[in-house]
Amino acid sequence: MEIRPIRSEQDYQAMLREVAAYFDAEPDPGTPEGDRFEILLTLLEAYETKHFPISAADPIEAIRFRMEQQGLSVADMKPYIGSSNRVYEVLNGKRRLSLAMIRRLHSGLGIPASALIA
Template sequence: MDIRPIHTDADYQATLREISALMVDDPAPGTPEGDRLDILATLVQAYEARHFPIEAPDPVEAIKFRMEQRGLSVKDLEPLIGKSNRVYEVLNRKRPLTLAMIRRLHRGLGIPAAALIASDAASR
């Protein structure tokens, strides 16, 4: 089992090709092929985390995304944020989210609290 760390984009692409080839056969866990797939996937995850980090979403964008997912309107957010003018202020970054709003949005829409708390500067 000759496995090396992924250092370059060429290494990364070659590892992805090997993973794709292994997945075609759907190897069982605990087999040599299954173990190889598991190790290669772990290496790819580490490489991607280092070279392609995913930042937390902007709180307002997280709210808008959830609204779009569920087909919600400003009126639907009123119980969670306040009257429609307040909802518009939040969505237009004129007013920051309060702790109470964050709690209600988290409970009511299932948006992770961490996404709603993210950088105050991003939400203004």
């Protein structure tokens, strides 16, 4: 089982192709093929974390995303944020989210609290 580090984009693409073949028929854990698959996934994850970092979502982006997902309007956000004016202030970045707003958005719309606190 020869496995090498990912040192270039070409290595990365080759490893992606190799791992893709495993997804059609995922090997059983604990087998030589299963171990290889797990090691390749670990290498890919490490490379992607280093070269393609994902920054934390902005709280306003998280709210707008959920509004878009669920087809919500400013009026639909009143129970979570407050009056229409307050909703607009929050969405335009002129007012910060309060702890109560964060709790209501999290419990009512399922927006992760970690995204709202950021």
